[in-house]
Amino acid sequence: MLNLVIFGAPGSGKGTQSERLIDKYGLHHISTGEVLREHISRGDELGKIADSYISKGQLIPDDLMIRVLENVLDSNPELTAKGVIFDGFPRTIDQAKALKEMLAKRDSKVHAVIGLEVAEDELMRRMIQRGAETGRADDNPETIKKRLKVYHTQTQPLRDYYIAEGKYHGIDGTGSVDDVHGKVVDSLTARLPEHV
Numbered sequence: 001m002l003n004l005v006i007f008g009a010p011g012s013g014k015g016t017q018s019e020r021l022i023d024k025y026g027l028h029h030i031s032t033g034e035v036l037r038e039h040i041s042r043g044d045e046l047g048k049i050a051d052s053y054i055s056k057g058q059l060i061p062d063d064l065m066i067r068v069l070e071n072v073l074d075s076n077p078e079l080t081a082k083g084v085i086f087d088g089f090p091r092t093i094d095q096a097k098a099l100k101e102m103l104a105k106r107d108s109k110v111h112a113v114i115g116l117e118v119a120e121d122e123l124m125r126r127m128i129q130r131g132a133e134t135g136r137a138d139d140n141p142e143t144i145k146k147r148l149k150v151y152h153t154q155t156q157p158l159r160d161y162y163i164a165e166g167k168y169h170g171i172d173g174t175g176s177v178d179d180v181h182g183k184v185v186d187s188l189t190a191r192l193p194e195h196v
């Protein structure tokens, strides 16, 4: 059992590195951004609400986002049995506290937080490129700037929260995908040898 939080700014590589870690450790992956985008493409009520925030580069309110995650965990009890990579959650201190409670109820906890650290000009470059290639709706310069601002004001304080809990492992998120994956695995192997 290994629960990881992949933490980092928009475009830092959370989704990309999650995929590599799933392959290596056989963990489940919950990307709250992906969950919300699925609701948006279905056009349901949650999707409409999510779209109104995502299109402005804002966070979905904590109470709603926490209920959405709790619902994913409740509907898929096998996820927490094996271990989960939480990608894009938590994004606020209140979400971190809620995650702690949700996992404690399931006799579990966050074992480590992997922070992917990437300079802002590189984040911009990656997201603009992806926007051009895939058409992801929030990958346009105006919304990217808002997402980065929201990250600095609302999400980055979590870094100190997890440092205080002794769980934060900062990784240089630049270089090739393989290089970054190697650094993540080295960090987990050094700090959580009994789990990996």
Ligand code: AP5
Residues within 6 Å of the ligand: 008, 009, 010, 011, 012, 013, 014, 015, 016, 017, 031, 032, 033, 034, 036, 053, 054, 057, 058, 059, 060, 061, 065, 087, 088, 089, 090, 091, 095, 126, 127, 130, 147, 173, 174, 175, 176, 177, 180
């Ligand atoms: P979310 O989908 O989580 O988006 P994000 O955090 O903005 O991050 P991205 O998915 O854009 O980037 P990533 O870090 O996953 O990087 P990736 O691997 O894709 O959230 C979207 C929105 O949903 C939020 O803005 C918010 O509105 C809402 N939301 C979600 N969760 C929420 C929550 N908990 N609370 C409230 N609201 C929430 O890589 C990016 C690009 O770079 C890709 O093209 C990739 O191929 C490339 N790349 C990756 N690694 C490298 C590398 N090493 N070198 C070069 N390129 C690379």
Ligand code: MG
Residues within 6 Å of the ligand: 014, 015, 031, 033, 088
């Ligand atoms: Mg992502």
